Amino acid sequence: MTKIKKSDDEWRKELGDDLTFQVTRKAATERAFSHPGFPEEDGVFRCVCCGAQLFDKEGKFESHCGWPSFSTPAKDAPIGEKSDTSFGMTRTEVVCTECDAHLGHVFPDGPGPGGLRYCINGVCLTFEPAEK
Ligand SMILES: [Zn+2]
Numbered sequence: 001m002t003k004i005k006k007s008d009d010e011w012r013k014e015l016g017d018d019l020t021f022q023v024t025r026k027a028a029t030e031r032a033f034s035h036p037g038f039p040e041e042d043g044v045f046r047c048v049c050c051g052a053q054l055f056d057k058e059g060k061f062e063s064h065c066g067w068p069s070f071s072t073p074a075k076d077a078p079i080g081e082k083s084d085t086s087f088g089m090t091r092t093e094v095v096c097t098e099c100d101a102h103l104g105h106v107f108p109d110g111p112g113p114g115g116l117r118y119c120i121n122g123v124c125l126t127f128e129p130a131e132k
Contacts, residue, residue, distance in 0.1 A: 004050050004099040010054060015048065015124065018119050020123045025083075025099040027093070032066025035122025042130040048123065050099035051065060052078050055118070055125070067104065067119050079118075081106065099103030 006014070008025060015021045022028040038045070038060075047069075056074045063069035073079045082089040084093035084105065094103045103124045110117035 002100040006099075010049040011049065016125065017123070020048060023121045023123050024103075026105050027042070027086075027102040029104075030067070030121045031122055034066075035068065037122070038068065038125070038127040039129065044128050044130070045070075045125040046128060047099060047101055049101040049102075050096065051126075052096055052098040053077060054096060055120070055132075059112075059118075063110075063117060063119070065117075065119060068122050068125065069110075070120065071110045071116060074115055074119065079103075087092040096118070096124075 009071060011025050012021045014070045019030060022054060023030055040056050042052050046052060047054055053074050054077045057072045059072040061069055061071055071131040078097040080095045080097040083097060084091045094106050095101060104118065104120035107117045107119060108115055124132040
């Protein structure tokens, strides 16, 4: 259930950056390795659109696939899944259920006990360092 509804114009204005808008609101994908990455320190990853906490540092791992990857969402994170059959593939799309932002896809080839790999566009996330 999406809680935040805004028009494309509103999102475009708020997000500022066209790539971020295209990825989060139009389900585009950033180019592999195009995102500079995030600091290696402890912290949380929030939805760039609504600020909901989606992932934390513990779930992050280096997958070398070209996008930030997580084995598990943060506890109680508003992560939703949708079936995505675009490009002739059946994949599971991952969205923020607070604002319906497209985040990326989840694949069943992760290293953790859950066996999942959340492959997330870097532009969809903002990193907030943990308080020291
Ligand atoms: Zn969101």
